[in-house]
Amino acid sequence: MPVPHTAFAPEATTNRALRAFLHGLPGVDEVGARARAQDLSTRSVKTTAKAQAIDLAISMVDLTTLEGADTPGKVRALCAKAAHPDPTDRTVPRVGAVCVYSDMVATAVDALRGTGVGVASVATAFPSGRAPMEAKLADTRRAVADGAGEIDMVIDRGAFLSGDYLKVFEEITAVKEACGTAHLKVILETGELVTYDNVRRASHLAIRAGGDFVKTSTGKVSPAATLPVTLVMLEAVRDHHAATGRHVGVKPAGGIRTTKDAIRNLVLVNEVAGPDWLTPDLFRIGASSLLNDLLMQRTRLSTGTYPSPDYYTLD
Numbered sequence: 001m002p003v004p005h006t007a008f009a010p011e012a013t014t015n016r017a018l019r020a021f022l023h024g025l026p027g028v029d030e031v032g033a034r035a036r037a038q039d040l041s042t043r044s045v046k047t048t049a050k051a052q053a054i055d056l057a058i059s060m061v062d063l064t065t066l067e068g069a070d071t072p073g074k075v076r077a078l079c080a081k082a083a084h085p086d087p088t089d090r091t092v093p094r095v096g097a098v099c100v101y102s103d104m105v106a107t108a109v110d111a112l113r114g115t116g117v118g119v120a121s122v123a124t125a126f127p128s129g130r131a132p133m134e135a136k137l138a139d140t141r142r143a144v145a146d147g148a149g150e151i152d153m154v155i156d157r158g159a160f161l162s163g164d165y166l167k168v169f170e171e172i173t174a175v176k177e178a179c180g181t182a183h184l185k186v187i188l189e190t191g192e193l194v195t196y197d198n199v200r201r202a203s204h205l206a207i208r209a210g211g212d213f214v215k216t217s218t219g220k221v222s223p224a225a226t227l228p229v230t231l232v233m234l235e236a237v238r239d240h241h242a243a244t245g246r247h248v249g250v251k252p253a254g255g256i257r258t259t260k261d262a263i264r265n266l267v268l269v270n271e272v273a274g275p276d277w278l279t280p281d282l283f284r285i286g287a288s289s290l291l292n293d294l295l296m297q298r299t300r301l302s303t304g305t306y307p308s309p310d311y312y313t314l315d
């Protein structure tokens, strides 16, 4: 059942009003959420539907490299793979975006020009979010100025967990403004939020502050993108759409490495948020090491045999 939204008036945002709204949301039935996610994860997707699901999943991948050891060369190689995941088979779709640190945006934009693949940049002192606001905004503006069309910001989990919802809300609205026309994905870092109730609250807070997507995790904290957490976030965007007509996307990220994981996520999207969300405009999978498995399973479906793992470049 959709949650009520009438208690929230964005024009009169105070910490008290935010608290009343967020704590007025119905509690998440944790056992029920786990059971539903488990039930949906056993759905079997075979043959033609599986082939379609694999191509859809490829088109939704935010192909990610977020390492201290990243180099322009590594980013350029990743971009080549993003545009043509299998150079010998041009029927393989391109991925949704390449996701990099802000100092690598210009390299990625240059490498991806004309390919249709987006450039996403983590910003706002990723992954901890521990930096002064001026630094977070400067990081965002730099990435946008260099051509990032998508910004993945982290929320201040310390502020959220201590009940300073207004601080989190205002940081998101400020970063959204700094994004200009770039889309904003708000990373909740659900592995640090402790309860599913907090995941629901943080999702609604991020959505109301102007996030275009809510994203589970940085990939640097465990647990990351679990199915029950993604389910709770899909419920939030579904309910927000039912109440306001506005679509917000969802991006599970962190620890998604197999085709099976990706397809389980797609089943969840279809069953919880609905088929409207089965598009890269509204669902992305943040992953550094998923694409090769999707390509291997795709080849297996069309030829009946697996290619050697050495056939694909390392992500």
Ligand SMILES: O=C[C@H](O)COP(=O)(O)O
Binding pocket: 064, 066, 099, 217, 218, 219, 220, 253, 254, 255, 256, 286, 287, 288, 289
């Ligand atoms: O935003 C994406 C994550 O950092 C990717 O995490 P992963 O390396 O576990 O796939």
